[in-house]
Amino acid sequence: xxxxxxxxxxxxxxxxxxxxxxxxxxxxxxxxxxxxxxxxxxxxxxxxxxxxxxxxxxxxxxxxxxxxxxxxxxxxxxxxxxxxxxxxxxxxxxxxxxxxxxxxxxxxxxxxxxxxxxxxxxxxxxxxxxxxxxxxxxxxxxxxxxxxxxxxxxxxxxxxxxxxxxxxxxxxxxxxxxxxxxxxxxxxxxxxxxxxxxxxxxxxxxxxxxxxxxxxxxxxxxxxxxxxxxxxxxxxxxxxxxxxxxxxxxxxxxxxxxxxxxxxxxxxxxxxxxxxxxxxxxxxxxxxxxxxxxxxxxxxxxxxxxxxxxxxxxxxxxxxxxxxxxxxxxxxxxxxxxxxxxxxxxxxxxxxxxxxxxxxxxxxxxxxxxxxxxxxxxxxxxxxxxxxxxxxxxxxxxxxxxxxxxxxxxxxxxxxxxxxxxxxxxxxxxxxxxxxxxxxxxxxxxxxxxxxxxxxxx
Amino acid sequence: xxxxxxxxxxxxxxxxxxxxxxxxxxxxxxxxxxxxxxxxxxxxxxxxxxxxxxxxxxxxxxxxxxxxxxxxxxxxxxxxxxxxxxxxxxxxxxxxxxxxxxxxxxxxxxxxxxxxxxxxxxxxxxxxxxxxxxxxxxxxxxxxxxxxxxxxxxxxxxxxxxxxxxxxxxxxxxxxxxxxxxxxxxxxxxxxxxxxxxxxxxxxxxx
Numbered sequence: 001x002x003x004x005x006x007x008x009x010x011x012x013x014x015x016x017x018x019x020x021x022x023x024x025x026x027x028x029x030x031x032x033x034x035x036x037x038x039x040x041x042x043x044x045x046x047x048x049x050x051x052x053x054x055x056x057x058x059x060x061x062x063x064x065x066x067x068x069x070x071x072x073x074x075x076x077x078x079x080x081x082x083x084x085x086x087x088x089x090x091x092x093x094x095x096x097x098x099x100x101x102x103x104x105x106x107x108x109x110x111x112x113x114x115x116x117x118x119x120x121x122x123x124x125x126x127x128x129x130x131x132x133x134x135x136x137x138x139x140x141x142x143x144x145x146x147x148x149x150x151x152x153x154x155x156x157x158x159x160x161x162x163x164x165x166x167x168x169x170x171x172x173x174x175x176x177x178x179x180x181x182x183x184x185x186x187x188x189x190x191x192x193x194x195x196x197x198x199x200x201x202x203x204x205x206x207x208x209x210x211x212x213x214x215x216x217x218x219x220x221x222x223x224x225x226x227x228x229x230x231x232x233x234x235x236x237x238x239x240x241x242x243x244x245x246x247x248x249x250x251x252x253x254x255x256x257x258x259x260x261x262x263x264x265x266x267x268x269x270x271x272x273x274x275x276x277x278x279x280x281x282x283x284x285x286x287x288x289x290x291x292x293x294x295x296x297x298x299x300x301x302x303x304x305x306x307x308x309x310x311x312x313x314x315x316x317x318x319x320x321x322x323x324x325x326x327x328x329x330x331x332x333x334x335x336x337x338x339x340x341x342x343x344x345x346x347x348x349x350x351x352x353x354x355x356x357x358x359x360x361x362x363x364x365x366x367x368x369x370x371x372x373x374x375x376x377x378x379x380x381x382x383x384x385x386x387x388x389x390x391x392x393x394x395x396x397x398x399x400x401x402x403x404x405x406x407x408x409x410x411x412x413x414x415x416x417x418x419x420x421x422x423x424x425x426x427x428x429x430x431x432x433x434x435x436x437x438x439x440x441x442x443x444x445x446x447x448x449x450x451x452x453x454x455x456x457x458x
Numbered sequence: 459x460x461x462x463x464x465x466x467x468x469x470x471x472x473x474x475x476x477x478x479x480x481x482x483x484x485x486x487x488x489x490x491x492x493x494x495x496x497x498x499x500x501x502x503x504x505x506x507x508x509x510x511x512x513x514x515x516x517x518x519x520x521x522x523x524x525x526x527x528x529x530x531x532x533x534x535x536x537x538x539x540x541x542x543x544x545x546x547x548x549x550x551x552x553x554x555x556x557x558x559x560x561x562x563x564x565x566x567x568x569x570x571x572x573x574x575x576x577x578x579x580x581x582x583x584x585x586x587x588x589x590x591x592x593x594x595x596x597x598x599x600x601x602x603x604x605x606x607x608x609x610x611x612x613x614x615x616x617x618x619x620x621x622x623x624x625x626x627x628x629x630x631x632x633x634x635x636x637x638x639x640x641x642x643x644x645x646x647x648x649x650x651x652x653x654x655x656x657x658x659x660x661x662x663x664x665x
Contacts (some may be wrong), residue, residue: 004656006649011635012626018644018652020659028545030499039639045653056497071578077499114658121568137546137572138501139637147642150648153626185484186538189567219541221567242662249662285484304484305537305585312482334662358645402493402543423542430492430511 001132001257005115007149014151020114020131022049022144022326023100024087026056026074027404028119032142033081038209041455043085044148050109051082051089054099055404059367059394062092071405072189085145093125098370098396101125101338105209106372108238112227112254117144122338122420124215127192128208129235130227130257135216155192155222156266165275169357169455171348172207172436173340173418176214177200177279177289179271184306185287188220191266195261198275206344213339214420216285226258278453281422281436282325283313288422289436292453296323316424317433318412325435325451331413333364333446334427335391335439340418341369343376347437352381352443352457358390359449365392367399391446403428416445465553466577470607473559473579475531477603479592480521482620485535486542487569491551505554522555531613532603532612534592535562537585540569549573559605560620561612563588574627577636579607581621591619596628607631 006014022045029051036043044047056071066072082089090096095109101122112130117123118139126133136150143150166175176259193215200208208230232251235241242250275292276394288310290296297323299310314321319328335341335349346366358364366386368374373395377383383393399418400407408428409415413425415434421436435451444454495507513520521527533552539562540548549572552560560573560580570580583591594614595603601615607628611618623631629638655665 005652007652008645010626011633011643012629014626016645016648018649018656020656027496031501031546034500041643048659059480068497074497074499119544119546121542123544135543135544135568137549137568137575139546139572139575143575143639143642146639148653149642149645151638151642158641185541186564186566189538189564216542219538219566242658246662249664250658253657253662253664285486309483402488404493404496421486421488421542424484425492425511426488428494430515 001113002154010151015155016149017115017152018149019117019144020048021104021109021116023104023118023123024049024118024141025100025120026053028138029081029141030074030077030287031138032145035142036145042210043087043145046086048148049087049145049197050104051078051087052097052100053078053091054215055398055402057092057395057397058405059397059407062395068406074181087345095371098373098441099338099398101209101213102341102369102373105129105205106238106370108235111235112231113257117150121216122213124221124223125209125213125338127215127223128205128212128225129231130225130254132220132222144198152329156190156193158188158191158220158267158269159194159196159265160269160271161197162195162271162273163197164272165199165202166273168278169440169458171280171438171440172210172277174201174276174279175273176211176437177281177286178276180214180218180287181279181289183218183269185217185285186219188215188218191220192222192224193218193220194265195223200225201228204344205230209342210339214286218419221342227254241456255420259300274359278438278441278455280325280441280451282317282319283310284316284422285309286420286436288313289326291305292326296321296325298322326453328414328449329449330416330445330452331362332409332415333362334367334415334417334419334440335365335442336367336369336399336400337419338369339420340439341367341373343373345418346373346382347380348379349439349443350385351441351456353389353391353447354385356389356447360448362388362446362449364446365394367394368396370396402426416442416451418442461503464535466558470577470579470631470636472607473532473605475602476527476529476599477532477534477595478521478527478530478599479534479595481536483537483594484541485539487540487545487548488542490540490548491545496545496547501547501554502550508551508555526599529556531556531558532605534554534588534595535560535561536588537563539565541566544568545574546585549576549578553578561588561591561605570618574630574636577631579605579621579623579627581605581629583619583621587619618646
C-alpha cells in the first residue's frame with residue numbers, strides 16, 4: 001500500500017507519498033491557505049479534499065453569526081477558502097456536518113487502501129478501515145493542498161494481538177485505555193499500531209474506530225486494522241462509497257491489501273480481552289488508567305520516568321496513592337467526541353440511562369458526533385431517553401473534548417468524559433480535571449454522581 | 459522578537475544562543491499552547507501565549523518567565539516532549555517566543571515534523587546525557603551554547619556532548635530544504651504516474 005502511493009524517494013531517506021484523501025477543518029487550515037495565497041499557488045487536487053467545521057462550533061445554538069467573533073471569523077475563513085479553491089464543504093445544517101473523523105467514515109469517504117491525512121492527530125481513526133491515516137501539522141496541510149503529497153518516513157509496525165472477547169460491560173474504550181496503560185504513552189513513537197486477533201475481528205467498525213482513534217495517545221501516529229467483511233458491510237451504499245460494478249471491483253481489490261498471515265512485524269504484543277475490566281484514567285496522561293476495582297498506584301512502585309509524572313498527577317488531581325477511583329464524586333458528564341460520539345456509543349449510553357435519572361447537581365450532556373448521528377439518534381428514540389433522564393441533548397461538534405467552543409469545565413470541576421485526552425487544562429479550565437472512560441461508564445457516573453462500575457447497573 | 463528578530467531561513471548549520479531547561483516527561487501540546495489560543499487564523503500572536511496556563515500557575519517563576527532566560531534560543535527538555543495534538547501552533551508559539559532549537563530525550567512524532575518544517579531542529583540524546591546537559595545549564599546559564607547540526611554535537615563554553623539528529627532531517631536542515639513544498643511540487647510527472655494507477659481513483663481497474 002505504501003509502495004502504491006510512493007511518488008519519489010527524497011534525499012535523506014524520506015518518501016514523497018501521494019495523499020488519497022485530505023480532510024480539512026477550520027482550526028489547522030487557515031494559515032495553510034494563507035501560505036498558498038502568498039506563494040500564488042492553487043489547490044492541486046480539490047476533488048481529493050473535503051472540509052467540515054467541528055472544533056469551534058457551539059453546541060447549543062448554531063445560528064450565525066456565532067456569539068464568539070473569533071469562532072465566526074474562523075468559519076467564514078474556511079467557507080471562503082473552500083469556495084475559492086472549489087473544495088467540497090459539509091457545513092452546518094448541510095445534513096452531513098460533524099466531527100471530521102466521524103463524517104468521513106460515515107459518508108464513505110474513508111476507504112481501505114487509501115492514504116488519509118488531516119491536520120488533526122486523531123486522523124489515526126481512519127486506519128480502522130485498512131487505510132494509512134495520520135495527523136499532520138499546518139505546514140504539511142499547506143504541502144498537501146499544494147502538491148497532494150507529503151514527506152513521510154516509513155513507520156515500523158507493532159502488531160497488537162487481542163485474544164478472546166470483551167466481557168459484558170467492557171467496551172472498545174476500556175480495551176484501548178488498557179493497552180495505552182500497559183504499553184505507555186511513548187512506546188508507539190516511530191510505530192504504526194496494527195490491531196488484530198479474535199477480539200478485534202469481533203468488533204464493529206464504530207468500535208474499531210474507537211481503538212484506532214486513540215493509537216496516537218500511545219504515541220503511535222497510525223492505528224491500523226485489516227479490512228474484512230465487517231468493513232465492507234459498513235461501507236456498502238454509503239454516500240461516497242463505490243457503487244454497482246465499481247463496488248464489486250473495489251471489494252476484490254480491498255481483499256488483496258490485508259497484511260498476510262506470514263507478515264513479519266517489527267514487534268508483537270498480546271493481550272487477553274476477557275481479562276480487561278472497565279478502565280478509567282485517574283491522572284493527567286491517557287496512560288494513567290486503572291481497572292475500576294484497582295487501587296491507585298504507589299508512585300514508589302513505578303519506574304523513575306513514570307514516578308515523576310504520577311506525583312505531578314496526584315498533586316493536580318487531588319488524589320491519594322492507595323485510594324480508589326470508584327465512588328469519586330464528579331461534577332460534569334460529557335458523552336461525545338471523535339472517540340465515542342457515534343450512534344452505537346449513544347445507543348449503549350441510552351440503554352443505561354433509560355428509566356433512570358441524572359443525579360442531583362450533575363451537569364450531563366450528550367454531543368452527537370455528526371448531523372447524521374443526531375438524526376439517527378432522534379429516529380431511534382435515543383434523544384427522548386436522554387432528555388427524560390436529565391441529559392442535555394446538544395448539536396454536533398468536538399465540544400468539551402478540547403473546549404474550543406463555549407462548553408468547558410469551571411475551576412477544579414471533575415468530568416467523567418468519553419473523550420480521548422485528560423491533559424492538564426484540556427477541557428477548558430486550567431485547573432479542571434478529566435477522567436476518561438467509556439460512554440457506558442460516563443452514563444453510570446451521571447446517574448450516581450460518582451465514578452461507578454457500570455456492570456452494577458446492567 | 460528579542461535578540462532574534464528573524465525566523466529560520468535557508469540552510470541551518472548551527473544554532474548559537476543561550477540555553478535553558480524545562481524539566482518533565484510527556485509535556486503535551488495542550489500545555490505548550492492551550493486550545494483556547496487556537497482560535498485564530500494566523501500564528502502571529504502566539505509567542506506570548508506559550509505555556510500560558512503553566513506560567514500563570516507558577517506566577518512568574520516558570521522558565522519562560524525568568525529574566526535570566528530572556529533572549530534564550532535553545533530549550534533542553536526531557537522525554538516525549540510535544541505529545542498529543544498535531545497543532546503546529548505549539549512549535550509556532552515556541553518559535554515566536556524565541557526558541558530556535560530543542561534538545562531532549564525524545565519528541566512526539568507530529569511535533570518533531572512540525573518543528574522541522576519551521577526549520578527548528580529537535581536533537582535527541584540519552585536520558586543520562588540530557589540530564590548532564592540540563593545540570594550544566596542550571597549551574598550556570600549565562601553562557602552561550604552552540605548546536606552544530608552536521609557534527610551532531612552541542613558545545614558549552616568548556617564541554618561538548620554528542621546528540622543525534624536523524625539523517626533525513628539533518629540533510630534537509632543543512633541544505634535549506636526543510637521547507638518541503640518546492641521539492642514536493644517538482645515531481646509532477648511522478649505524481650501523475652501514481653495518481654493514474656491508484657485503483658480508488660480509477661474505477662478500481664486492475665493494473
